[in-house]
Amino acid sequence: MTELTEPGGKVRLFVTAGLAADARVTPDEGQAHYLLHVMRAKAGDRVSLFNGRDGEWLARIAEVSKRSCVLQCEKQTRAQQDTPDIWLCFAPIKKTPADYVVQKATELGVRALQPVFTRRTIVTRVNAERMAANAIEAAEQSDRLTVPDIREAVTLDKLLKTWPAGRRILFCDEGGDAKPIADAARSIKESVFAILTGPEGGFDPAERETIRGHAFVTPVTLGPRILRADTAALASLAVLQAVKGDW
Amino acid sequence: MTELTEPGGKVRLFVTAGLAADARVTPDEGQAHYLLHVMRAKAGDRVSLFNGRDGEWLARIAEVSKRSCVLQCEKQTRAQQDTPDIWLCFAPIKKTPADYVVQKATELGVRALQPVFTRRTIVTRVNAERMAANAIEAAEQSDRLTVPDIREAVTLDKLLKTWPAGRRILFCDEGGDAKPIADAARSIKESVFAILTGPEGGFDPAERETIRGHAFVTPVTLGPRILRADTAALASLAVLQAVKGDW
Incomplete structure (x- = not known):
């Protein structure tokens, strides 16, 4: 038996089907193509599967046809666990940085990604x-x-009006009088939180006042330099994970 | 008089010449093109200049020819200051992530960028x-x-053998038994430090042993997920700035 690996490590696939002993899973078209034609996998090879609910399973390629295959779960290799409950609420930015934010925030262990339209958001x-x-x-x-x-993307107004009770927002504020993020993170009493970052050019002054007016918002600063929107999002997430998350 | 601005804020140029009251500075060809043809600047417009030594100066475009111009310093707008003394020692990675690391590390306030060749570094x-x-x-x-x-890029071996006394390395270690980075950063006694991150695929086990064998090295962890090389570099820099730097 071979456990398939790629340069970054073992091959892991996210699937939507339930995973349990002997469960049979049909990968989607892209995954089948990747396994059979990119990785040149053969019947009997193993891959890891996860679905966000049932932990991680080692699965065997049980059947192979030209364009598809069936994966059969053999054993659970990790029990299900979740990342810390941190959301990233961010004003969408142009394509490449947005892709980058999603990838990096996922690596950094974000629970949810919430695009927010603000007055100066150019992306529509x-x-x-x-x-x-x-x-x-x-x-x-x-x-x-x-x-x-x-x-689903929402306006800033809607985000704030429908904000769930008990979740604190760390608002990356360029205003100057905000608390340093590490101090602010340490003093949060809530166990669930979110980061809110603006678009290139920042929040409009009126928006900034509105955000700061909410009791569930703590304005924070990321130091004396001007950070791009994507840098601010990822830096604040890293600090929050290090101080209050699972690092 | 107009102070030139671009979408990100005021126009700032890095120059190598000395800056002082009435000093006249000739921007390089690329800067002159940017000012005259991209920004359509005219004589009398103002831009900000810095050179890493003399603070920030407001300068007036004093003379304009077709391809060049002369900038004359008017007044110092900020005194010189430096970023915290943090170096980023990183195994160079393929082009786009490397550009990204340099840009982001600069925004995050790194003092020096040190490329390091390791056994698994693919970039030559x-x-x-x-x-x-x-x-x-x-x-x-x-x-x-x-x-x-x-x-200048050096081998890992040379980096460690010529490491300056009194500077601590926070080594981003995937080994599992390292200290969480925020705790490690808080307990550093040195006032100057560096981060050391590996290539995609990480350090070779022998390299890892060698690195950990040095008294000036503190292995640190960035949590339970696998981070790409560029993510690890920037996340650790953000945490270090937040905990020990100028945030």
């Missing part, structure tokens, strides 16, 4: 399918057992 | 000119008053 629509594909790929490669939840 | 040469150009652009846009020092 979000490609949720592309975001989901990036998140799945990053989850497979980073050894996660879950894929972050990709939320 | 480093484009120092490209790295410098990326660092200058990011310094201009992030409001830095310095450009990080781009060091």
Whole structure:
């Protein structure tokens, strides 16, 4: 038996089907192509599967046809576990940085990605399918057992009006008088939180006032330099994971 | 008078000439093209200049010819200051992530970038000119008053053998028994430090033993997920800035 590996490590596939002893799973078309034609997998080879619910399973390629195959679960190799409950609420930015934010935030262990439209957001629509594909790929490669939840884009106004009780927002504020992020993170009493970052050019002054007016918001600073929108999102997520997450 | 701005903020140029009251500075060809043909600047317009030594100066475009111009310093707008003394020692990675690492590390306030060749490093040469150009652009846009020092690439062996006394290395170790990075950063006694991150695929086990064998090395972990080389470099830099730097 061979456990398939690629340069980054073992081959892991995210599937939607239930995983249990002897469960048979049909990978989707792209996954089948990857296994059979890119990896040149053969019947009997093993891959790892996860679905966000049933932990990680070692599965054997049980049947192979020209364009498809069937994977049969053999044994559970890891019990299900989730990442810390941190959301990233971010103003969508142009394509390459957005792809990058989704991939990196997934590696960094974000629970949910929430695109937010603000006044200065230039991007007018979000490609949720592309975001989901990036998140799945990053989850497979980073050894996660879950894929972050990709939320439907909302306006800042709606985000704040429908904000769930008990979840604190760390608001990456360029205003100057905010708390350093590590101090702010250490003093959070809530066990669930979110980061809110703006578009290139930042939040509009009125938006900034509105955000800061909410009791569930803590403004934080990421130091004296000007960070790009994508850098701010990832840096704040890294600090929050290191101080309050699972690092 | 107009102070030139671009979407990210005011126009700032890094120059090598000395800056002082009434000093006249000739921008390089690329900068002159940018000012005259991209920004359509005219005589009398203002831009900000910095050189890594003399603070930030507001300068007036004093003379304009077809392909060049002269900038005359008017007043110092910020005194010189440096970023925290943190180096990033990283195994060079393929082009796009390497550009990204240089840009982001510059925004995050790194003092020096040191490419390191390891056994599993696939890249065999480093484009120092490209790295410098990326660092200058990011310094201009992030409001830095310095450009990080781009060091000549060295082997891991040489790096460790010539390591300066009194500087601690936080070694991003995938080995499992390392300290969480935030705890390790808080307990550093040295005031100057460096981060050491590996190539895709990580350090070779023998290299890892060698690195860990040095008294100036503290192995640290970035949590239970597998991070790409570039993610690990930037996440560790963000945490170090937040905990021990100037955030």
